[in-house]
Amino acid sequence: MxxxxxxxxxxxxxxxxxxxxxxxxxxxxxxxxxxxxxxxxxxxxxxxxxxxxxxxxxxxxxxxxxxxxxxxxxxxxxxxxxxxxxxxxxxxxxxxxxxxxxxxxxxxxxxxxxxxxxxxxxxxxxxxxxGLALAREPEQYSKKFRYNQRREQRLLEEAGGVIRPMLELTAQEQARIYADLFQRRWGFEATGKEHLAEVFSRLREFMTGSLIYLNDEPVAIQVLYRVEAPQWVSLEYINGGVDPQQRDFSPGSVLSFVNTQSEWEHARALGKPLRYSFGRADREYKDRWCNRVPVYQV
Known part of the structure; x- marks a missing residue:
């Protein structure tokens, strides 16, 4: 009843x-x-x-x-x-x-x-x-911003930085690296740390993006999930982790640049707009990458 x-x-x-x-x-x-x-x-x-x-x-x-x-x-x-x-x-x-x-x-x-x-x-x-923070299209960044991002990427790679696809790793490896770099970056444990490998395994077909290694050690990671709807591509940037000891090379910023550029290329190859969400528009760094758009509630 x-x-x-x-x-x-x-x-x-x-x-x-x-x-x-x-x-x-x-x-x-x-x-x-x-x-x-x-x-x-x-x-x-x-x-x-x-x-x-x-x-x-x-x-x-x-x-x-x-x-x-x-x-x-x-x-x-x-x-x-x-x-x-x-x-x-x-x-x-x-x-x-x-x-x-x-x-x-x-x-x-x-x-x-x-x-x-x-x-x-x-x-x-x-x-x-x-509001919600949605990544800008590549052309909406200033020339100076794009130049600086490419320069940071070049300097990182010249110092031995390597960009690898997330899907090269097992769910267990992803979970271990993400938990470690999240803790280093924020000073507290990632949400659902003990279930990360299980979640990453269940959602593996939707996972996308890359992570960055420096001297064979992971230094930046982002958890991204992507689905393709009939008229658009929806992507969620859940959270990330970065080694603060490597901030001279800005690996977190480089990874945001690499991931956003790559996902725009993918969506445009499909002929679809991309809704690349950084979540709630609540942090200054998101304003560098995103436009604020309204969201609603019931």
Whole structure:
């Protein structure tokens, strides 16, 4: 029996299968945090079943969403309440729900960082005080900025720096290096440290980007996940780590340059715009790389 509150929250929505949800995502698009496989694999890791809901118009599925109770699936709030806050980290990921362009839906489930792409489709949104940081297109950086980044990369490589693809490493190696460099950079442990290898293994097909070695030692790493929607590419920069003892060579900055340039090239080869999210627009360094865009919440 649906409770009265749940009945109110789900007005206009009906339960659908995981396959229906995946089909909606493949048609209407979405983001890393709403991708069917990302949702299913991380929800399985947390041991929390997903309730998929669909919005039908004249017998056609026009919108879909994965839920955990009154929250969007993979919600930090749900994990926190269950004492599982550290089981995985998606940062403050951009939320793009699979919704048809011409659909208008009411959403009463709690969610934040909802994309401007959904702003006209979800009638219950309100703008969040903080924005989202989306990487600028390469041409939007000044010539001086691009020159300095290439110069830093050249100096690093001349000093013995090597850039390697993340996927050359096993999930266990990725986890060990990320945990170590995160701790060095921030002075505290990475979220979900004990589950990192499992998360990286489950999300391996979505992982992208590179890491940097200097004198055969890793000095900079970034955790990036990428999914391809029909009309755009969605990429989340979750977090990173860098060896502060190597700051003379700016390996963190070099890695941001290498990763953003490479991902723009990839997206443009597909003929699709890139939504490369650095998460919440809350740090000065993000302003160097990103444009601030509005995000919304329910």
């Amino acid at each position: 649906l409770s009265r509150l749940q009945f109110w929250r789900e007005r206009g929505w009906t339960p659908i299968s995981a396959a229906d949800y995946a089909e909606a995502w493949s048609r209407f698009g979405g983001s890393v945090a709403t991708h069917p496989d990302v949702v299913a694999r991380l929800a399985d890791l947390a041991g929390i079943p997903v309730r998929y809901l669909g919005w039908w118009v004249d017998g056609q599925l026009k919108a879909a969403m994965p839920t955990w109770g009154r929250h969007l699936a993979l919600s930090k709030d749900v994990l926190k309440k269950r004492g599982q806050r550290g089981i995985f980290d998606l940062g403050n990921a951009e939320i793009i729900l699979p919704i048809a362009q011409d659909a208008r839906v009411q959403v009463q489930h709690s969610m934040g960082y909802v994309s401007e792409l959904n702003a006209a489709q979800i009638t219950s949104l309100r703008e969040q005080p903080e």
